[in-house]
Amino acid sequence: MKGAWLRKLAAAWGLTVAVGTTEIRPAAACAACGCGDPTLTAFGTERPFAGRFRASLDGRYRTDTVGQARVDELKLTEARVDAQVAWAPLDRLFLLLTVPTLHRRVEYVNLARRSSTGLGDVEIRGKVFLWQDRDFGPRHSIAVLGGVKLGTAPLQRDAGGKLLPIELQPGTGSHDPLLGLQYAATLDRVSLFASAVGMAPTAGTEGFRASPSVRTTFAAQYSFVPAFGLRAVTDGRLDGKGQEDGAAARDSGGFVLFGGMDALVSPVTDLLFVATVKVPVVQALQGFHREGPLLGLAVAYDF
Amino acid sequence: MAKAGRFCVAIAAATWALLGLSVGACDDHDHEEGLEVAVALRAAGPSQASAWVNREGFTVRVTEAYVATTSVELVACETTAFRRVLRALPGTLGEPLARAHSAASPTRLGDPVVEDALRSPGAEVSYGAIKPPPGDYCSVRWGVGPADGDAEGLPAGVDVVGKTLLIRGTYEKPGGAPVPFEIASRGAFELPLTFAVARLGEDRRELRVAILRDQKAWFDGVDFEGSSDEARGERVLANLRAGTSVEVR
Numbered sequence: 001m002k003g004a005w006l007r008k009l010a011a012a013w014g015l016t017v018a019v020g021t022t023e024i025r026p027a028a029a030c031a032a033c034g035c036g037d038p039t040l041t042a043f044g045t046e047r048p049f050a051g052r053f054r055a056s057l058d059g060r061y062r063t064d065t066v067g068q069a070r071v072d073e074l075k076l077t078e079a080r081v082d083a084q085v086a087w088a089p090l091d092r093l094f095l096l097l098t099v100p101t102l103h104r105r106v107e108y109v110n111l112a113r114r115s116s117t118g119l120g121d122v123e124i125r126g127k128v129f130l131w132q133d134r135d136f137g138p139r140h141s142i143a144v145l146g147g148v149k150l151g152t153a154p155l156q157r158d159a160g161g162k163l164l165p166i167e168l169q170p171g172t173g174s175h176d177p178l179l180g181l182q183y184a185a186t187l188d189r190v191s192l193f194a195s196a197v198g199m200a201p202t203a204g205t206e207g208f209r210a211s212p213s214v215r216t217t218f219a220a221q222y223s224f225v226p227a228f229g230l231r232a233v234t235d236g237r238l239d240g241k242g243q244e245d246g247a248a249a250r251d252s253g254g255f256v257l258f259g260g261m262d263a264l265v266s267p268v269t270d271l272l273f274v275a276t277v278k279v280p281v282v283q284a285l286q287g288f289h290r291e292g293p294l295l296g297l298a299v300a301y302d303f
Numbered sequence: 304m305a306k307a308g309r310f311c312v313a314i315a316a317a318t319w320a321l322l323g324l325s326v327g328a329c330d331d332h333d334h335e336e337g338l339e340v341a342v343a344l345r346a347a348g349p350s351q352a353s354a355w356v357n358r359e360g361f362t363v364r365v366t367e368a369y370v371a372t373t374s375v376e377l378v379a380c381e382t383t384a385f386r387r388v389l390r391a392l393p394g395t396l397g398e399p400l401a402r403a404h405s406a407a408s409p410t411r412l413g414d415p416v417v418e419d420a421l422r423s424p425g426a427e428v429s430y431g432a433i434k435p436p437p438g439d440y441c442s443v444r445w446g447v448g449p450a451d452g453d454a455e456g457l458p459a460g461v462d463v464v465g466k467t468l469l470i471r472g473t474y475e476k477p478g479g480a481p482v483p484f485e486i487a488s489r490g491a492f493e494l495p496l497t498f499a500v501a502r503l504g505e506d507r508r509e510l511r512v513a514i515l516r517d518q519k520a521w522f523d524g525v526d527f528e529g530s531s532d533e534a535r536g537e538r539v540l541a542n543l544r545a546g547t548s549v550e551v552r
Contacts, residue, residue, distance in 0.1 A: 116331070
């Protein structure tokens with residue numbers, strides 16, 4: 001009973017709203033901004049059983065301001081839905097496929113407004129459990145995470161066939177590898193999670209290259225009852241400089257830290273809803289760049 | 304897993320995938336124009352077919368005339384006299400001491416253009432569109448200077464590169480014979496031209512600005528026989544500056 005309850009908590013733990021990623025051009029909108037470990041939505045933290053299958057829809061909303069006021073400032077609003085399927089062919093291996101859809105709206109300094117909706121870049125990730133403290137009912141585990149974001153998003157064009165600006169493109173047109181480590185602990189009603197993932201973007205659409213980054217997540221969850229829990233989360237992102245037209249992008253690079261809360265609700269077995277609110281608590285971003293709060297709502301089901 | 308269970312899993316997985324992909328298939332984009340100020344250059348004065356008679360009594364017939372515009376900047380209304388003084392000083396209020404070719408910003412067009420000053424009187428040359436932030440605007444700053452090799456409108460067969468003004472034609476003293484001349488200037492200036500406050504924002508998103516050159520007095524004060532080439536060029540450039548105004552619609 002307790003084991004089943006803990007597994008349910010762990011499954012609930014697997015659902016979170018992670019901040020989206022999109023690529024931007026400095027003085028455009030940040031395309032690769034956002035924070036958090038998106039695998040919490042579909043992987044969970046516990047070691048899976050072979051054959052486990054989970055599907056989820058992860059919706060996120062964020063805002064971003066890039067550029068100098070009254071000169072080249074862009075205000076981005078982004079709504080994103082990630083359709084995710086996770087499958088464990090082995091009990092130590094979990095695979096994740098993410099197909100995002102993005103709606104981006106940009107307001108320019110002269111009050112011009114443009115928006116676009118389309119498929120984003122598909123992402124494939126794999127998680128391999130390296131260690132756990134005991135075979136049955138592990139309390140601590142460590143896993144390595146690897147994957148790639150593929151430049152599959154269709155290029156968006158206007159009615160005349162001209163490419164839309166990079167800030168309106170739902171993808172980067174680049175194949176970006178990533179690698180990271182995760183730690184999870186389950187202690188009675190409390191669950192802990194820590195993650196650090198590095199991404200190394202390659203050159204993409206129109207020579208743009210997003211910032212290389214390291215993203216960290218630290219989370220602590222308390223389950224009041226099996227059907228409800230609250231999770232405190234801090235997400236950090238450390239960016240290098242992006243590249244635009246062969247030069248370092250002015251408004252790229254720096255550090256941002258988000259703090260927030262997730263509410264997890266599991267009304268019936270194997271079904272989970274997660275609502276998220278995160279706000280930037282530390283912004284040390286270079287150039288003219290400010291990120292706004294993040295809102296999220298996700299639903300997942302274990303088959 | 305029982306056969307029925309596997310079937311349910313397959314249906315559910317397909318539903319999830321289709322749901323995600325159907326949302327993504329809604330490929331769409333939208334565009335709303337922002338604030339825009341169209342800038343045009345217009346000349347008024349004698350054309351190639353007519354003749355100037357200046358105050359000194361010379362009859363001037365012009366066969367070629369070119370003017371190089373280097374920039375047009377939309378200037379917000381200054382709220383204090385202190386800021387007006389600062390703006391008059393180069394290097395303050397963010398203004399660079401020197402402007403590079405094509406130095407542009409949301410309120411400035413910086414691409415050099417060479418105009419044929421003898422085109423049909425009243426005919427306009429479109430200089431471009433400024434896309435400024437919302438605000439109150441009271442003037443434009445018209446810049447002229449030597450054309451470079453990248454300037455738009457360079458005439459074929461005429462070397463205007465390095466010149467702000469190039470005029471060729473003939474002059475006649477009363478009762479005299481036509482004498483060919485060439486006046487060239489490499490001078491530069493930025494001329495502020497004020498107009499009634501134009502508030503740009505959600506309620507007014509368009510403005511049309513025309514830089515008007517009255518060329519009738521171009522040769523006033525020019526002594527074709529008693530002054531140097533440089534002095535004649537400076538005199539015509541000064542007359543060009545004095546005869547320029549702005550029209551806003």
